Amino acid sequence: MSAGAVSGRAKGATRLSLTMNQPTEPKADKSGVRRHNLSLVLRTVHDAGETTRAAVAARVGLTRPAVSSLVEQLLDLGFLVESGKTFSGQAGRPGTVLKPADTGPAGLGVEINVDYVTVRVVDLTGTDRVRHTERLDNRAADAPEVLARAARIAAEALDAAAERRLVPAGAGLALPGLVSGGTVRQAPNLGWHEVPAERLFGDALTTLRPGTAGLALTSDNEANMAALAELWSGTLxxxxxxxxxxxxxxxxxxxxxxxxxxxxxxxxxxxxxxxxxxxxxxxxxxxxxxxxxxxxxxxxxxxxxxxxxxxxxxxxxxxxxxxxxxxxxxxxxxxxxxxxxxxxxxxxxxxxxxxxxxxxxxxxxxxxxxxxxxxxxxxxxxxxxxxxxxASAATDASRGAAALVLHDVLSDPSAYAATGAGAGTAPNGRG
Amino acid sequence: MSAGAVSGRAKGATRLSLTMNQPTEPKADKSGVRRHNLSLVLRTVHDAGETTRAAVAARVGLTRPAVSSLVEQLLDLGFLVESGKTFSGQAGRPGTVLKPADTGPAGLGVEINVDYVTVRVVDLTGTDRVRHTERLDNRAADAPEVLARAARIAAEALDAAAERRLVPAGAGLALPGLVSGGTVRQAPNLGWHEVPAERLFGDALTTLRPGTAGLALTSDNEANMAALAELWSGTLxxxxxxxxxxxxxxxxxxxxxxxxxxxxxxxxxxxxxxxxxxxxxxxxxxxxxxxxxxxxxxxxxxxxxxxxxxxxxxxxxxxxxxxxxxxxxxxxxxxxxxxxxxxxxxxxxxxxxxxxxxxxxxxxxxxxxxxxxxxxxxxxxxxxxxxxxxASAATDASRGAAALVLHDVLSDPSAYAATGAGAGTAPNGRG
Structure with missing residues (x-):
């Protein structure tokens, strides 16, 4: 064993001893820490648009090797891409440019309103990649029929997304009423009462596109979704x-x-x-x-x-x-x-x-x-x-619904990767 | 060095090595961790009313020696007391009973309303120890006069508190209007506009009782203070x-x-x-x-x-x-x-x-x-x-104002101890 390793041990012992005398927070779960840091790095790249490993390390307060390991995993998972060019506008050595991927995980946002349905697919860079709107009077149909229509429009949007190598990480439903637990409790303007919207939409979508079975669904009032769109991608x-x-x-x-x-x-x-x-x-x-x-x-x-x-x-x-x-x-x-x-x-x-x-x-x-x-x-x-x-011209409830899905991916990329819904490349098992 | 210590070192080295491969959160400041844990232990005893070191350790997830060290500091600072009796209703061995001190740091709460002023002193156990109310028409006097009156009532309440060996950890002012930055921006029912209430009250109190110079003041709308009282000591x-x-x-x-x-x-x-x-x-x-x-x-x-x-x-x-x-x-x-x-x-x-x-x-x-x-x-x-x-009978804005002071003490007892306003015993320098 080298002197360096012994020195490492000695330092370790000193630290442990301090730790024993000095109460600390209940120990953080190690895999929890890595999950958290994976999200931190992904969000940092996402917020920057494009950046380098060195700039990320400076920003989040982790060591350069630690950031590199996290970046490798995010590249393998298809959340990030790197381009050949280098730039040196940031502190540290010039490095390869990192960007969020414009293929792979995407947010599917579905707004069902009184007189239209809008479906969007938004990629990890925050760009709208597919948008379908159908004007139709949803008061004239019953709730299962309206949700089946929305599922049809969503299925077509997903086909268009697949051509762009985008895979839905989940779907957000924006609904015009009081929503809780995936159910529209009341939507006075549609005459809906206790409509299990997530289930009806999910079943209809799975029937049309069996590959979407198990897709994570989330739902909320359309006004809440529109506010999230304004918060995350508006001009506030x-x-x-x-x-x-x-x-x-x-x-x-x-x-x-x-x-x-x-x-x-x-x-x-x-x-x-x-x-x-x-x-x-x-x-x-x-x-x-x-x-x-x-x-x-x-x-x-x-x-x-x-x-x-x-x-x-x-x-x-x-x-x-x-x-x-x-x-x-x-x-x-x-x-x-x-x-x-x-x-x-x-x-x-x-x-x-x-x-x-x-x-x-x-x-x-x-x-x-x-x-x-x-x-x-x-x-x-x-x-x-x-x-x-x-409100900003580009924001509406369907965009907020898609953004909510992406927000979940950014908050815990490991959880998304674990569903196996990744961009094709399996996790490399590092960790 | 004993075999035990060597073994301790070996473990330490292993851990350090893991840590180096495995990115972690930016390192927590050591004294920050101890401050946090000191608050955690104090709040746990406060919420329980009475308890033992073993029960606290089980509750907060720290080791028994860690909890004992924190408890010693809290005893030295006068935040906790122990009684001779033991009990074994909890997990672990029976231990000495720990309780929040009913002497030492206390919250001074002052409510100035349109037609009365109420002052309370509440001890760390949450018990009202002094309460003075004076009915008087505060619309008939100008703002500095009203705040000087409140300071006089507060000074008398502090005399009564001192007889009970209570020392104010701070004062909370509950005011009938829009309050920010220690100033009443508007109180339509008092005709106040831009009244620097904390400063006027603090100056008047220091003139009457020079020992209160430097007392931490906090102020808020009386309705907010009443809601805090309901939240923290009501029957919700x-x-x-x-x-x-x-x-x-x-x-x-x-x-x-x-x-x-x-x-x-x-x-x-x-x-x-x-x-x-x-x-x-x-x-x-x-x-x-x-x-x-x-x-x-x-x-x-x-x-x-x-x-x-x-x-x-x-x-x-x-x-x-x-x-x-x-x-x-x-x-x-x-x-x-x-x-x-x-x-x-x-x-x-x-x-x-x-x-x-x-x-x-x-x-x-x-x-x-x-x-x-x-x-x-x-x-x-x-x-x-x-x-x-x-609302509960026992809750009002003056109680909320006092509770807010105590809440600050419970959230960071070290900060309070550092002001030197402790119960007489200096910190023992452990740390």
Whole structure:
């Protein structure tokens, strides 16, 4: 045995002795530590877009050999790719460039809404690779039929993805109602009640494409999924606490606090569309009266404006049609009234308006901003404070659903690799 | 060197070698680990009330010698005491009983409200040891005068505490308004605006009792403090996500999500008293119209009932006075309307009503429960679901303020010991 090895031992003994005198945290599970570090390295490369081993090591505080070992595993698993070129813009020696793979694990995102279904496949670099939307009235069909339709669209999207050598790491379902445990508890605008959406969708997809049997499914309210899309791939910058409102047939809401969705005790938080803006107002499908949705939902807004659709409404408002302008001002006022309550409760940095609202902002914003300014106690919501923002064009619930799948992969790549759903290369057994 | 020690070294070498091949988390700071474990042991004894070293070791997953070393330090610092008796109800050998000390570090809690000031001193066992309340109209004095009064009451309470050998580990200020950075940004019911409350209180207290110079101060909205008191020493059991409403001159609100106060982006979350229940209703002091406070705050309620005070209101309602009953039913309805919004947004497990509300529940609850049942989308808020609860009798904002101080001590006893404010015995330098 070499002197070096003995010296290594002696150091080891000293450390152990310290450890025995010095209580430490309950020992971390070794494979747990490696899993954690594998995720840390993958996320670091993902966030950087492209980087080197040396830059990753500097960033995460692990040794260069440790990072190299983790990178090798991520390359073998198909999560990362390296390109021949080198660059030296970072500290340390120039190295091979590392990037997330644009083949292999991908997120399948499925949004089922009242009048459309959208399916997306997003790769590990965060790029949309496949997107199919079908406009159809989902109120006219029963729940199993709607979910079977969505599965058909998803199956076709997966075929297109396979041609691009993308393999779904899981599927996220964005649903327009209260969702918990894979089931839509209630979706008033679809007339759904206790619909086991994950099971129905999964069964239909497996029938069409048997290879998807066992695909991990996750589901949530579409407003929550849209808020996640905004958080992870929108243009909010450092903004991490916001209220997200989506104008569709209904009005969906989601709350993001310090970068996390606030889901509540049962997963039903964020129902801004059912805040009461006029206690004696019109009956809502939820059973209450005078909910925001009855004034600012797409159906209510088009009815009040006598418009045939959102493009027609935009056209009429642009040409100064009085009825359209009055309907939009009233919707803006009611949005402001409900949102002042949400802001007084949650003290967000911003309110983000998505769905049909971004294109209607010129006409909604004045009354909305005035209500917020008048009613928010903190005084932080003056009209010029820039706290009212349209959602990014690229974000919607299907993108959030796909991103949620990728988020899970990035958080624990080992778990995904263990399912055997990898890009073709088996784990190399190192570890 | 004994064979045992050599064997120890050999083991150490093996471990080190594994560690070198196997990337680990960035190394934890050794003194950081000991600080963390010191807190872990102290909290474990605190939560148990009384226990033994063996039971603590079993609970926290540290070795018995490690726990003994930490316990010795906590005994030296005056955080724990041991009693001579032994018991064997737990796993392991019977041992000396360990308890939190009822002398030494204590929390000073000060609530300044519109018409009273309450000061408490709470010891490490969680027991109230001193409590002074003075009823006085704080609207009639300017802010520095009100804070000087509070400091005088606090100084007297600290004298009483010193007789019981209690030393303040810090002071918590509960204030009726929007609080951030030690300053009351706005307190509409006191007419305060940008009042540096911590500084004014601290200066006044130091003038009266120079020994308190450097005492750590913390401040928050009184509703947040009351919610913390309910969370930490109320009767909520496992309930960890709730909305807390406090009826005072104003209506304070606080949101607790998974056991943490939801403070929002600037610390202004929870303003349930300013949810709009009637957009065209009476002007509120906050500048808005038709806020909940204008219907269910103490001042509004007494005015509507033509009652001289809360006891008078309770008496009138009990004897069937129509005006009192109508005012209470209306307040209940408006509470229900605002709370349905809060519940739709946050999906809590329960709503807790404190301040003047618990004694008014028989008359408030029917209309309140009906509104919740009609307006909460999830359908979980049927009148018989038991989700509407009066606050515990023993909890209020001054108790929460004291508990917040103790919470800080329990989270990092080393930091407190380092201030030299300990119970008299210096740290023994072990470490």
């Amino acid at each position: 910058g450092d903004l991490r606490t916001f209220v997200h409102l989506t104008g569709e047939i209904g009005v969906g809401g989601a709350l993001v606090v310090h970068g996390e969705l606030l889901r509540g005790a049962h997963g039903f938080a964020g129902e801004i569309g059912h805040l009461v803006v006029d206690a004696e107002g019109p009956r809502c499908r939820c059973g209450s009266r005078g909910c925001l949705e009855q004034y600012a939902g797409q159906a209510a807004l088009l009815r009040a404006a006598e418009a045939s659709g959102v493009p027609d409404l935009v056209g009429r408002a642009g040409s100064g049609d009085r009825r359209a302008l009055a309907a939009l001002a009233e919707a803006g006022r009611m949005l402001g009234r409900a949102l002042s309550g949400a802001v007084n409760l949650l003290d967000p940095e911003a309110v983000v308006l998505g769905g049909i609202y971004p294109q209607l902002m010129p006409w909604l914003a004045p009354a909305l901003a005035e209500e917020l300014s008048d009613r928010v106690v903190s005084g932080l919501w003056t009209p010029d404070a820039g706290r009212l923002r349209p | 059991g496992d309930l960890r996500t709730f909305v807390h409403l406090t009826g005072e001159i104003g209506v304070g609100g606080a949101l607790v999500v998974h056991g943490e106060l939801l403070r929002g982006a600037h610390g202004f979350a929870g303003e349930i008293g300013h949810l709009v229940v009637d957009a065209e209703g009476p002007r509120c002091r906050c500048g808005s119209r038709g806020c909940l406070e204008q219907y269910a705050g103490q001042a509004a309620l007494l005015r509507a009932a033509e009652a001289s005070g809360v006891p008078d209101l309770v008496g009138r309602a009990g004897s069937g006075d129509r005006r009192a009953l109508a005012a209470l039913a209306e307040a209940g309805r408006m509470l229900g309307r605002a709370l349905s919004g809060a519940v739709n947004l946050l999906d809590p497990e329960a709503v807790v009503l404190g301040g003047i509300y618990p004694q008014l529940m028989p008359w408030l609850a029917p209309a309140l429960a009906e509104e919740l049942s009609d307006r909460v989308v999830s359908g979980l808020w049927t009148p018989d679901a038991g989700r509407l609860r009066p």
